[in-house]
Amino acid sequence: MILMGVGLLVAVGVMMPSSRSPIDAPISISIELPLTQNAAEPVSDIIEETVDVELPNIQLTIAQGDTLSGLFSKIGISQQTMYQVLESDQTILALDTLKPGNRLSFWVDDLTRELTALELYFDPSRQVRFERVSDSHFTYNEILVDGEWQSVPLRGEVHGSLYQSAAAAGLTARDVQQIEGLFKEKVKFGRDFRAGDNFFVLRNEQLIDGERTGNTDIQAVVIEVRGKQLSAFRHSDGSYYDAQGQGLAKAFLRVPLKKRYRxxxxxxxxxxxxxxxxxxxxxxxxxxxxxxxxxxxxxxxxxxxxxxxxxxxxxxxxxxxxxxxxxxxxxxxxxxxxxxxxxxxxxxxxxxxxxxxxxxxxxxxxxxxxxxxDAMKANIPMAKSLSGKELKQFKKLVAERMELLEVD
Ligand SMILES: [Zn+2]
The missing domain is CATH 2.70.70.10 (Glucose Permease (Domain IIA))
Incomplete structure (x- = not known):
């Protein structure tokens, strides 16, 4: 409310610690919801005033319960403009993935009070910027930064539930789901583990400017289930194989339909x-x-x-x-x-x-x-086994990773 009617350019923000854990439930930015349903006024605290045209006029951090339409009307930008942004978002579908802790930056024209650009800041590795190109249209631009990936070995022992034990070892829910998916044919995660079973995970963690983004990627997993050893290693082709070079990833369907359609x-x-x-x-x-x-x-x-x-x-x-x-x-x-x-x-x-x-x-x-x-043409993964020179290279990689994980 402070924002509207005041002719100043105001930078707004609440510096909530941005939550990085994938376990966090995303808010549903339910666009159609009227603002009155979110009367909690969770967001704005004025921290700074600026007249620098390069900087956004308004910056805010999304809080639980925020909706896009609520935020737009709070800032004084019309629903019509929001729909124009949404139209551009149809191609990228970035707005629905906003979570509490993500930041929004608004650039508003000084004279017309029209939105000229909107930037979604997910984490240092990903930003999406919508920019006005005409009276009624915005374009989008996605910025993806790869940064550096650091290999980190994690290990744990099962006590209580597997999820609890995995979380205690530093694994996220998404990591566990990915691991579960790799072994789903071989082990029932909710049932087969016993107290004292060991697991070893080599996880890549993304760093940008020395800061963790929360993005992770499983490089290797070795699990001991009731005295049996299961393993998965990510090869340079991006697919997972067991220690013998047998493929674990399944092929995708080229067309996600039972029958052919035009x-x-x-x-x-x-x-x-x-x-x-x-x-x-x-x-x-x-x-x-x-x-x-x-x-x-x-x-x-x-x-x-x-x-x-x-x-x-x-x-x-x-x-x-x-x-x-x-x-x-x-x-x-x-x-x-x-x-x-x-x-x-x-x-x-x-x-x-x-x-x-x-x-x-x-x-x-x-x-x-x-x-x-292009899903109809892309080289999408097929289940296969490694052989020959490729298998030799892969075995070397397995040996290196086993050493990093300190698995006997
Ligand atoms: Zn289409």
């Missing part, structure tokens, strides 16, 4: 949008599925998001571990919940025509390392 729109980084007529990337493949067509998980994984977007409609995101992620848009119904483990081929949703569409279809995206690729 492709009504291909992956195209420079497509003319059928509704708006603008050039914007089409980051997925569209299948002409009638409403109610069962949609299958393209691979084993964990549901990382089930959300509803003004333009993308109802959609599901699956995290497949390592560097792979898939998205399914314009659904009529989701059959999964966030956090649920799914198997390749499992029905996860029914297709529909939600969001802004010209007709019922499935929009399907495949991402590698955070970037969309």
């Amino acid at each position: 492709i009504s729109d291909h992956f195209n980084p420079r497509r003319k949008h059928p509704v708006t007529g603008r050039i914007a990337p089409h980051n997925g493949t569209d299948f002409a599925t009638p409403t109610g067509t069962p949609i299958l998980a393209a691979g084993d994984g964990v549901v990382s998001l089930v959300a509803k977007h003004r333009y993308a409609g109802k959609y599901v995101v699956i995290d497949h571990g390592g560097s792979y992620r898939t998205r399914y848009l314009h659904l009529s119904r989701s059959k999964v919940r966030k956090g649920q483990r799914v198997s390749r081929g499992q029905v996860i949703a029914l297709s529909g025509a939600t969001g802004r569409v010209s007709g019922a279809h499935l929009h399907y995206e495949f991402h590698i390392n955070g970037r969309p690729v």
